[in-house]
Amino acid sequence: MGIEVCRAVDAAEDLELVAMVDQGDWLFNVSDVGAEVVVDFTTPDAVMDNLHWCIEQGINVVVGTSGFTEQRLDRVRGWLSHKPGVGVVIAPNFGIGAVLMMQFAAKAARYFESVEIVEQHHPKKVDAPSGTAAHTARLIAQARAEAGRGAVPDATTDEVPGARGADIDGVRVHAVRATGLVAHQEVLFGTTGETLTIRHDSYDRASFMPGVLLAVRSVPQRPGLTVGIDSLLG
Numbered sequence: 142m143g144i145e146v147c148r149a150v151d152a153a154e155d156l157e158l159v160a161m162v163d164q165g166d167w168l169f170n171v172s173d174v175g176a177e178v179v180v181d182f183t184t185p186d187a188v189m190d191n192l193h194w195c196i197e198q199g200i201n202v203v204v205g206t207s208g209f210t211e212q213r214l215d216r217v218r219g220w221l222s223h224k225p226g227v228g229v230v231i232a233p234n235f236g237i238g239a240v241l242m243m244q245f246a247a248k249a250a251r252y253f254e255s256v257e258i259v260e261q262h263h264p265k266k267v268d269a270p271s272g273t274a275a276h277t278a279r280l281i282a283q284a285r286a287e288a289g290r291g292a293v294p295d296a297t298t299d300e301v302p303g304a305r306g307a308d309i310d311g312v313r314v315h316a317v318r319a320t321g322l323v324a325h326q327e328v329l330f331g332t333t334g335e336t337l338t339i340r341h342d343s344y345d346r347a348s349f350m351p352g353v354l355l356a357v358r359s360v361p362q363r364p365g366l367t368v369g370i371d372s373l374l375g
């Protein structure tokens with residue numbers, strides 16, 4: 142993703158690529174060259190230190206790295222409270238189709254008794270479940286709670302641990318890894334006599350670039366924390 146983002150920024154006439162930073166490189170290069178925005182696609186282990194450093198330096202940040210829980214977001218809000226002019230956009234998924242898939246899933250959630258998420262990714266992905274799946278599960282759980290829905294019905298005894306997937310806020314999430322896949326997700330809803338499946342497929346990492354560039358262009362005018370790119374879309 143880092144290389145893909147550098148290519149996209151380099152190709153954009155209104156943006157200038159001033160530094161590329163990999164593991165082991167000094168972050169100081171970024172401030173030395175006067176970067177206005179840093180884009181982070183690293184790992185859940187590395188991202189918090191990178192973010193903290195950038196905020197301290199007064200540099201705006203766009204983050205695509207997964208692994209953001211509500212606790213992590215609160216830590217970022219805390220850092221930003223000392224740097225009121227700095228903007229941070231953290232998005233679980235920059236693909237426009239994926240953003241809509243999450244919105245549609247949150248909308249459908251109140252009407253269906255059952256729901257499960259199946260995310261599918263390339264086998265080099267280091268984390269599971271995906272940030273997109275975790276975020277979708279939380280949105281669905283929130284929508285169900287607001288609609289007064291109780292627990293998803295499930296009488297299964299988990300005879301083999303993991304057979305029923307991970308439980309995120311009461312929503313089962315299943316992670317598939319297979320060569321040939323890029324990034325895909327299905328949200329399966331069920332109620333009496335019918336199911337609804339909402340599916341999104343990223344076939345190429347180019348699908349994330351318009352959303353990343355939109356966030357890069359927007360973040361200097363958006364101090365504070367923005368989660369997701371929904372509010373940036375026209």
Ligand SMILES: NC(=O)C1=CN([C@@H]2O[C@H](COP(=O)(O)OP(=O)(O)OC[C@H]3O[C@@H](n4cnc5c(N)ncnc54)[C@H](OP(=O)(O)O)[C@@H]3O)[C@@H](O)[C@H]2O)C=CC1
Pocket residue numbers: 142143162163164165182183184185187191204205206207208232233234235236268272349
């Ligand atoms: N929000 C979105 O739309 C998307 C999010 N993602 C997420 O982005 C993240 C990266 O994905 P992907 O590019 O596929 O993963 P990769 O493993 O291919 O790339 C991660 C890169 O980060 C480097 N890295 C690790 N630690 C640091 C550090 N401290 N400073 C600088 N660089 C570091 C790694 O270096 P090394 O190889 O030396 O370890 C590696 O080059 C994942 O969390 C993924 O889920 C991915 C696609 C879209």
Ligand SMILES: O=C(O)C1=N[C@H](C(=O)O)C[C@H](O)C1
Pocket residue numbers: 207233234262266270271272273274323324325
């Ligand atoms: O690692 C990936 O590839 C992706 N990661 C993000 C996630 O964890 O949701 C976004 C997209 O699914 C691609």
